[in-house]
Amino acid sequence: MALSGIQIYKLLPQTNCKDCGFPTCLAFAMKLAAKQADLDKCPHVSDEAREQLAESAAPPVRLVTISADGREAKSGNELVLFRHEKTFYNPTGIFIRVYDDEPTETIKSKVEEAAAYKVEYVGMELGIDGFAVEATADGETFAAAVRAVLGVAQLPLILIARDPEVMAKGLEAAEGTRPLIVGADAESWQGFAELAKKHGSAMTITAGSLKGMSELADQVKEAGVEDIVLDPAVRDLRSSLALNTLTRRMALKKNHRSLGYPIVSFPGEFSDDEGMVVIAATQAITKYAGFVVLDRFSPATIYPLLVLRTNIYTDPQKPIQVQPGLYEINDPGPDAPLMVTTNFSITYFSVANEVDGSGIPGWLLVADAEGMSVLTAWAAGKFDAERIGKAVKSGNIADKLSHRKLILPGHVSVLMGEVEEELPGWQILVGPREAVDLPAYLKLWSSS
Ligand code: SF4
Numbered sequence: 001m002a003l004s005g006i007q008i009y010k011l012l013p014q015t016n017c018k019d020c021g022f023p024t025c026l027a028f029a030m031k032l033a034a035k036q037a038d039l040d041k042c043p044h045v046s047d048e049a050r051e052q053l054a055e056s057a058a059p060p061v062r063l064v065t066i067s068a069d070g071r072e073a074k075s076g077n078e079l080v081l082f083r084h085e086k087t088f089y090n091p092t093g094i095f096i097r098v099y100d101d102e103p104t105e106t107i108k109s110k111v112e113e114a115a116a117y118k119v120e121y122v123g124m125e126l127g128i129d130g131f132a133v134e135a136t137a138d139g140e141t142f143a144a145a146v147r148a149v150l151g152v153a154q155l156p157l158i159l160i161a162r163d164p165e166v167m168a169k170g171l172e173a174a175e176g177t178r179p180l181i182v183g184a185d186a187e188s189w190q191g192f193a194e195l196a197k198k199h200g201s202a203m204t205i206t207a208g209s210l211k212g213m214s215e216l217a218d219q220v221k222e223a224g225v226e227d228i229v230l231d232p233a234v235r236d237l238r239s240s241l242a243l244n245t246l247t248r249r250m251a252l253k254k255n256h257r258s259l260g261y262p263i264v265s266f267p268g269e270f271s272d273d274e275g276m277v278v279i280a281a282t283q284a285i286t287k288y289a290g291f292v293v294l295d296r297f298s299p300a301t302i303y304p305l306l307v308l309r310t311n312i313y314t315d316p317q318k319p320i321q322v323q324p325g326l327y328e329i330n331d332p333g334p335d336a337p338l339m340v341t342t343n344f345s346i347t348y349f350s351v352a353n354e355v356d357g358s359g360i361p362g363w364l365l366v367a368d369a370e371g372m373s374v375l376t377a378w379a380a381g382k383f384d385a386e387r388i389g390k391a392v393k394s395g396n397i398a399d400k401l402s403h404r405k406l407i408l409p410g411h412v413s414v415l416m417g418e419v420e421e422e423l424p425g426w427q428i429l430v431g432p433r434e435a436v437d438l439p440a441y442l443k444l445w446s447s448s
Contacts, residue, residue, distance in 0.1 A: 096132070100135050
């Protein structure tokens, strides 16, 4: 059972020494109760108290990590039901499934294509996290497929087999990695639990109800397996949404430890229609799946899912930022236009991509606006004449230019006079409001 702040306080040394970074033991206890502090921060807690506190201090959703060759896919440690309440921490792992009855060369080429897929999004490189290998026949066939996958890409694995003996062969082939094994249900869980313990892997359990999953999780945990992943045995949008949401709600709001585990989802089993599969994957990413297994790899479907995942798992209080400074686009010379914008990543890439696409050389000055977009930063006083003036002066920009003209974003035309005062001798111009109108604006510049 989770302990209240006061119950935790009674187990702490109560010396208020501040070594934990909090002003009092009570303040630390309250943070522990809210899962916002780590018990290890108090070096003075007794072993006996630590033992009592350990369960209470544990995250409501256990962190489960699968790995291969230093690459990890993690899920868990989440504290809130909705991202805007705080943030989500560990992005959903996206896996591509292959079957062991496919020809080895087909498996290899599928894996090669999917593993090589990388796409840049607002300065981040996005890609899939690993592969799921499913057994359809005997252990040797399964092992050969696992070896084929690992021979091409050393990425985290999800191994799927209904028979523990077949799974054992797959695990032997995956030696040196830490996979997630899928296949245990109310009848077969003991064999899978033995394998999970022997190989140190994580394992799923499946049941069609919360009660069933909860009971099974307790049995598996009692058998010595801690890293459990829940596979709600439903394959339709409505039931999946309901079970995933209830599972997470029970873990976070009711502190129901038996459901405090990551969830795996198989959108390809929801429908034969690729569009419906993408909808199921979207729902899974947004509503609590920690691992999503897709049956087909296609850049057209993977890209939006990766972007969706990135946006959902971006801390809303820490916008994605780019480094402030002067950026060169299309090899600009001294007579190229100088534009200024903020260091909110999406703003930067919107502007930079439009200028880059226009083929017109330009200088893009990125001012430190604490990662906010132009209008938000202006409204918050983070993109004002003083900051713009400071950005221009700090980069020795004038030395690179044969002119003294600075283009402001159209949305902050109101700053024109103040920026002129900050930068005597400079001509301040007002550019378009939207980045998409920059190419036409710059064409006028280059022809003037
Ligand atoms: S370090 Fe431990 S003893 Fe010191 S104030 Fe924090 S909780 Fe109390």
